[in-house]
Amino acid sequence: MIHHPVSRVLAAELPQHVGEAVEIDGWLHRFRELKSVSFMIIRDRSGLSQVVITGGYEAPPEESVLRIRGVVTANGQAPGGVEITDPTIEVLSRAEQLPPFDLYRPQVPGNLPTVLDHAQVTLRHPRLRAQQTLAAASIGGFRSTLDDHGFTEIHTPKVVESATESGANVFELDWFGRRAFLAQSPQFYKQIMVGVFERVYETGPVFRAEPHDTARHLAQYTSLDAEFGFIRDHQDVMIMVREVIAGMIQSVRTRATMELQLLDVELPKVPEEIPQLHFADAMRRLGKDDVDLAPADERALSAWAVEEYGSEFLFVTGYPMAKRPFYTQPEPGNPSYSNSFDLLFRGLELITGGQRLHRHGDYLAALAERGEPIQPYASYLDTFAYGMPPHGGFALGLERWVARLAGVDNVRLTTLFPRDLHRLSP
């Protein structure tokens, strides 16, 4: 007689239990009926397991939730080298309808609206799910790297009084009868917090009322922001960026090993020193004379960095002040350029960062030069009158990072429940 254990074993742990009676719980991922035998694939948080049923069985619809007791039996043909035999099956929760496509097929169908409209169930597809595991591992690596470097996590307001920073593209809000706006970034707050903690980071939602319906823009995305003081210039920020990217990749490598395999993702190598190219040199190389890089330029420079340095990462430094926000530190001796950078990764801008102004007078001058009023920035500007060190920072969009890493064309597919011009649900 077999004594069943009270507690559950996960799919990934089954190989350690060969010969034992176990309980597995999970979703009916797939049911296949052959002549004299049927197979169930059960999905749980750790992976898939195979259950063999001899004789007939009237299976519930796929995605039903099952509790199965049986014996772990070695079988070289089965996933993980084991399968459950002699099962007793209990239906914990019977599915009433089938997903819009078979979740067990290797690929997600190309019909984007179907995938997104039914995200409440399509996210259960192992590939879509795996991308979210990459995201979780990445953000974990971001935080732990910065923790190790003496940064402190902060939480700043997502509703603000003035539509400042980037001017347009803000969502307007009714705040107890007053006009307010959703924050486009924690930029001002993270700079203020350098005065408190020297080194801070925030991981949280930001909002852009992007009227464009592109594959790389979202109206809400997860911004990974860092800012720190006592830097020499933007080169110190770039050194930290390199550490953070390496830490994120290391975290993905160790925390999402199975998912990397499933998605067939090759993790990029991070050079000890990421190559860099000044914006002026980039223009010469591209044979252009402009103040910004077009998407095609980013792709060309990225390809050049792979060829020249074997690096999938490239810093473009010194962007023209004309295209950078007012708080950017101009390049010493060359003030039409700036102490700022973008990090290109696999043909796309991934990170933007730089050194900021830190003297109160420099802020007043910068706003005056741009013909901007001071009042909307009052408490932010005030910070610099109290003494602030030279500082800088950077920001990275989590969804865009995962899209590049996993080779996904549309950033909506790396977001659980995307928000855009048209989409407010699920």
Add this chain to the structure above:
Amino acid sequence: MIHHPVSRVLAAELPQHVGEAVEIDGWLHRFRELKSVSFMIIRDRSGLSQVVITGGYEAPPEESVLRIRGVVTANGQAPGGVEITDPTIEVLSRAEQLPPFDLYRPQVPGNLPTVLDHAQVTLRHPRLRAQQTLAAASIGGFRSTLDDHGFTEIHTPKVVESATESGANVFELDWFGRRAFLAQSPQFYKQIMVGVFERVYETGPVFRAEPHDTARHLAQYTSLDAEFGFIRDHQDVMIMVREVIAGMIQSVRTRATMELQLLDVELPKVPEEIPQLHFADAMRRLGKDDVDLAPADERALSAWAVEEYGSEFLFVTGYPMAKRPFYTQPEPGNPSYSNSFDLLFRGLELITGGQRLHRHGDYLAALAERGEPIQPYASYLDTFAYGMPPHGGFALGLERWVARLAGVDNVRLTTLFPRDLHRLSP
């Protein structure tokens, strides 16, 4: 001749450098001039250090940012047992004005508006800063405990189509010309994600249009949410809550040691099993007959748990269904009560949680019974038609936790930049 090192030493590291020439960078926390000698206290991210100046010195205003080179000299009277002597002082950034109160005084003044209106500088006060360090350590402990238990971090929409869950108290938004609302909690999304990952958590902002001006409500706060499947009932959720609270406290103990001392905080002991009291028994004990606990009731029950069990934590279980949301699992055999709980800590409700319904039909019945329409919940409800396991979860407000821990009366003081009925800046 002394050779100065190129790189900076932090205040906390100085005791390891006695006799060496070093550089320290930081804010001028305090300047004190005596007859023949002056003292500067320099504040950096690691703490305070003392600099001794013999002869006259015209110090810049407090909060100016300084770079000081000098020799580390042992002195039992100085903070940390060392001080910097023979200093060379460089002013990196001169403060142009003084904070609204002296940041070096041990206590923060009682005038709340002054403190909050000038948060961009008052947060530099070591006590206010220390509370934020407790918050950062707490959230770190929340995540690492759940990571260790196989949870996956998620990021859900903060803008939603329908003002559902709690009905009133939502902020309305203009979303590309459509009406939308700020999310009051990630409740529906975290339940959906149980179908994908089994175990999920989210740490992020939530929004409540609280028209009340109380010391314990904020219009934006940081919600720590967890949800997981394959539970027996709410007791499994309470076991996880106990683990998470213990993990948060352990993280605070190790990552905010200095801050605990500064704030004179005694960390609570977490019993192996946190005592619990059913709501019906709580009513009997209070000599009342009601469907909810008043603040005074929470204080009374908390005091009773300290007396009876020596525990600063108490679970009150089985709250009446009348006061719980529609997705709550009723108590088997006693359906006017529920499989839910609150965790009281030091006289206040800290955590709310419970088991949720998991069958599609139960949701339809629950909404029908409350006379609520189904349409606004469509994609959420749909999830349960695809097969969902028994599940439950809980939520904890970070600012309220820190307020209880540090013994702060007003939750605004544990928030960097609070948002409430009146406050939209800084």
